Amino acid sequence: MVNLSLEQCCVPPSFKEAVVRPILKESGLDKEVLKNYRPVSNLPFVSKVVEKVFETRLENHHTTNSLHDNVQSAYRACHSTETALLRVHHDITVALDSNCYAVLLMLDLSAVFHVIDHLILIKRMEYSCGITGTTLNEIHLLFGVPQGSVRGPKLYCIFSRPIGEICKRHNISYHCYADDTQVYLVFKPLDNWTNISKRLEAFVADISKWMCSNMLKLNEDKTELIVFAPKIRVKDLSNLNLNFGGNVVSDAECVKNLGIYFEKTLAMDKHLSAVSKSCFNQIRNIGRIRSFITEEACKTLVCFLVTSRLDYGNALLYGLPATSIQRIQRVQNTAARVITRKRKYDHITPILKSLHWLPVTYRCQCKLMYVFKALHEEAPVYLQELVHIYKPMRALRSENAMILTTPRVGTKTYRERRFDKVAAVLWNDLPSDLRNIHSIKCAKYWPKSVTKPLAVNNYIVTMKEEREHTVYVYRLLTVLNKNDTNVPERTIHHFHFTQWPDHGVPDSIKLVSFYRKVKIEKCCQNGPMVVHCSAGVGRTGTFIAIDALYENGKNVGYVNVMEYIEMMRKDRMNMVQTYEQYEAVFEALLELFTVPETSIPKNDFCKYISDQEHKTLPRNQNMYKVQFQRLEALRPLYPQSAYIAANSKENIHKNSAKKIFPHDRYRPYLMSYGKTRNNYINAVIIPGYEEKSKLLVTQCPLEETVVDFWTMVYDHESEIVVLLDQLNRNAPLWSGRQKVLEFEQFTIVQDNASNSDELQLTLKHENQGERKITVFTTNKLNTTSDAMLPTNILLDLLKNVKNCWEEHKGPITVVCSDGCSKSGIFVALKLILEKLAIDDEIGIFQVVRTIQVRRPEFLMEFDQYEYCYKCIKDHLENDSLYANF
CATH class of the missing domain: 1.20.1050 (Glutathione S-transferase Yfyf (Class Pi); Chain A, domain 2)
Incomplete structure (x- = not known):
């Protein structure tokens, strides 16, 4: 309704009405004197919404067309009185650092919001900002912008823009915050004081003339002048007086600028x-x-x-x-x-x-935060101008270290006060990983490596060991108090969970796996466990709730999640911060109480499997069958609403199997599809355990989805394709050696002989570059039989794919007839071996559960699950294969 009113230039009269009440500016002022009152507009809620929409549009218009005065800090995002003071203070300290003088003239307009002429404001909006329309034609109140109005401050900034133009015309630096204008001029000790005085008086005369023509007036009582000088030259200062309009403004010893007292030497x-x-x-x-x-x-x-x-x-x-x-x-x-x-x-x-x-000294180092914001364009332009990334003259490692250039400074007295100097020193002292992050969350409190201890006040922190795992990093730390020699160094077991996403919650399987690793660690001390995240409430509360409820549940036989979290929040506000985290507590507890630990250390695996196979148990009671039955009970059952894209009329015919669809949350989206296509393909994304490891699992393309297949490969930058089945005869992916096959915007050329198990293709997009694609295909694999392949064939394929992936480090596309049966086994073994290489343990049950979250149809048959155990056993028993993998 509001947008329609603005578009049609017709706002209902009831939206424009407001009650303007006079409010005393300060308590204790004489109530009989009218100038002591401030008119405040009490707008109805709907009117505030209208003004907010207008103000937002006006702000967007100014930003888009670069109409902002960069040194006007009022009523703008990322700007404040503190940023304005910081820039003015910096400019003055630079002058004093150069052994120069600086004159600061603070202009204050009298009752500026009360007397703004609406007709002048309308003309200024039209000629300076290009804003016109019938909404500006009908004006009943001729003067003033009542305070309390949403758009009033923005309108004042437009009205007062010519003040900056006058400053520029006189070559005088200035800074504004609403109606408080700070004008400063730097000059050398040998400059003529009379000329400086005349220059400032000419400027003030122009300002006064402009104000008279715009129905404004300087507030003589609040207009102040101060001359700053280096400490060694304070005694040489001459009195500087300015005359304007018959009034004299004399040099003051101290002035109050936006709530901060400034003295001649900036001693504060x-x-x-x-x-x-x-x-x-x-x-x-x-x-x-x-x-x-x-x-x-x-x-x-x-x-x-x-x-x-x-x-x-x-x-x-x-x-x-x-x-x-x-x-x-x-x-x-x-x-x-x-x-x-x-x-x-x-x-x-x-x-x-x-x-x-934090002590006051460290609180003063908030300049560091302004540096971070300036580097990420979240600070005013006038602060961004003061920080510069160091660019070496030749190629050096420091080129990408986000180091700031440190300016050369003069006197020792003021060099530690300049923003550009102090900011660079503080910033460059930070570790490189902190300088390169995009958002400040928390600082690293452990050493960088085992060879470099970290000294923190009286404590020395040493890292004895560091091991990276699939879901966490383990560090063995020692802490020594230098001031207390009677106490030996203390050992700290540090577990760092790395799988919690920035938004949302981690997979309960990974969270429970991490929790179990933490709980089995044996500690010498009996002290409490320290748990923390960036804010110390959401993720921290979730982990503590899981730990406390699980331990209590084992003893009493039940849990009350809501009661415990309410109790936590009495001790610390907002523990377990979101609905998703609350839900994650339930899922993790269900996992802990119903699913036992099934991971087996690598060195014990072969013996453990042999022992299980020699047990005389019925087939339905052996380890494989028990685990598979548990998998069946835990297999996800998603509603039809999870497969909206797959079941849509335009996509349903693109699925080769009637009941194997990709979940909308886990499918890869096509981006460079043609005019007659859309973003759908029957495929799912399976994340790996190694960095940049990802698998795109899809069906053998149909005749009409071949172009979708190559679009997915191209868009997701996959350079490896693993083909586990024969392709459809009417849907070839390539044509033969040196033969060109075209699919809409793609051209595919086979570069080597077709009898090879490893094909090299060139994939070219008509409007972009070409890509080299490696296709793994084996005649022994390309069979329509559902019988299990010999383990050595599949393990050889996995080894070859692994070696190729080490060179490219990108997504791997896995293809079989239905995108599930053979692909599921390949994906499971690929991730099991990745986890084995990182964690030194085999977790077949956990890996299969993880991939079934993305595609529940993976490993539907018991024989497939048992086959995974057989493959891993053969892999470990073959020492030569294991050494080369």
């Missing part, structure tokens, strides 16, 4: 004093009621009233002497003691750690 003494005084007053008030409130409530009050004051603008404090920082560190220490009710002389470090508070 007055700002630190003001913050300390304000915070101590708040702490004193909180202390009076401390005995009546809980620790959590007290912590909330301190964070709201004290910590927010300490953190505002703290990036400007970095590089100050330790004695200056200590003044506000005392504030934080006092607040921490009030919360925890500790005595004055209790050591503060453990108190801060118990509250998870």
Whole structure:
């Protein structure tokens, strides 16, 4: 409705009505003086929606057409008063670092939101921004933009754009935040002060003239001037006075700029004093009621009233002497003691750690976050201009290390205060893997390798061992406290789960496998297990819930998931954060209580299988049959709604088997299909255990789906095809050696002889490049018989495919008649061998369960499951084959 109103230039009158109420600007002002009031618009909800849609469209228009003033920081995403202050502070410190002076003139407009002329605003929107329409024609209120309006701030920014043009015309640097304009000019000690004064007065005269013509006025009481100088030149400063409109603005010793006090030498003494005084007053008030409130409530009050004051603008404090920082560190220490009710002389470090508070020095290093945002275009342009990636003159390893260029600086006094200098130093000290990530989550707290211990304050962390597994990484760490020589180093078993996706939850099979590995680890100490994730609530809560409920369930015979998670949330908010995580707890517990561990260490496998085969048990009670029956009970049963694409009218004829369809969640999508095709092919994606290992499992193409087959191979960059059955005669994939076969946008040429078990094809797209494809096909495999092949033939094929994959490292396309029967055995053995190489154990049951999640029709027959065990046994007994695999 709102979009239709804007498109038809007809907004209902009821959407435009608002009650404007006068509100005192500050408590304590004289209520009889009208200028002490601020008009605030109380808009109805629907009107706010209309204005929000308008404001969003206006913002998109400005962004698309680059109409923003880059140094206007108000009412824009990723911009704030702190980013504005950081840039102004940087420019001033650069001037002082160069042994120059800097003049800062702060212009404040009087009642600017009250007196904006609507007709001027409309013309400015039309001529400067290209925004026109009948919605701008009917205006009843001629002046003012009431505060509280959604679109009011954006309209003011449009109205005040000419101020920046005047600054540029006078070659004067400036920065704006709404109606607060900061103008600064850098000059050398030998420059004539009179000329500087005249230059600024000419600028102010132009500004005043523009304001008069636009019904605005400078606020004389709030317009301030300050001259910054290096410490060694403060005594040489001359008085600088500006005359405009009969008023004189004199050089001040200190000015307040967007809530931060600036002094002539940027020592920040007055700002630190003001913050300390304000915070101590708040702490004193909180202390009076401390005995009546809980620790959590007290912590909330301190964070709201004290910590927010300490953190505002703290990036400007970095590089100050330790004695200056200590003044506000005392504030934080006092607040921490009030919360925890500790005595004055209790050591503060453990108190801060118990509250998870960083000391002030480290809180000031938030410049590092601005660097990260600037490098990823999430910071204002004026901060992005200050960070530059280092580009060596010749090819070096540092070229891709995301190192910042460190600028050359002058005086020692100010070099630690410049944003470009400090940001580069802090950023370059980070590990390379952190510099190259796209989002900051958590820091690495263990050593890089077994040869490089990590020193953290008084502790030395050493990594004795590191082993990568299919779903986790195990590290054996030791921690030594240098200050406590009486305590020996402590051993830490570190399990790092690597299969939790950024969105959603992991497969319960993998999560349970990881959990079991953690629980069987034997530890010397009796201390608690430490569990953490990035935020410490969602994934952490899920793992803790699984552990606690499983252990309790074994003892009492039942579990109550909801009751336990509610109890967890009383201790830590938002534990088990999402519905998917809550569901994962149930699935993992079901897995733990019903499915025993079936993985067998590699060295014990052959003996274990021999023992099982020599047991005199009925066939339906042997190990293979018991496991297969359990697989049958756990085989997924998906509803028809999971196969929407496969069952659609345009795709149903593309399936060779009537009941083998790809799940919509797991099928590969075609991207470069032609005008007469769509994105469907009867295939599923099976992820491997090794990096970049993936299998595309599909049926032998039908006559009308050959082009879909080659589209999938091309789009998913598969360079290996394993053909396990004879192709349909009326649907060949290639034509013969040096013969060209064309399918719509694809051309296929066979490069070598057809009697080879390994064919080389060239696949070419009409609008793009060509690809080399290796096809593995064996006459012994291409048979219509359902009888099991000799294990040595299939193992040889797996070895050849493995060797070829080592060169290409891409998806493998596996093809059989129905995309299931023979492909299932090949895929299962491929993943079992991958897991064997990484984990040093055989998990046939787990692997088959994993692939059946993607295609439940895999390994439907008991003989197929038993055949997998036989293949792996033969593989391990053949030492030469195992050594070369």
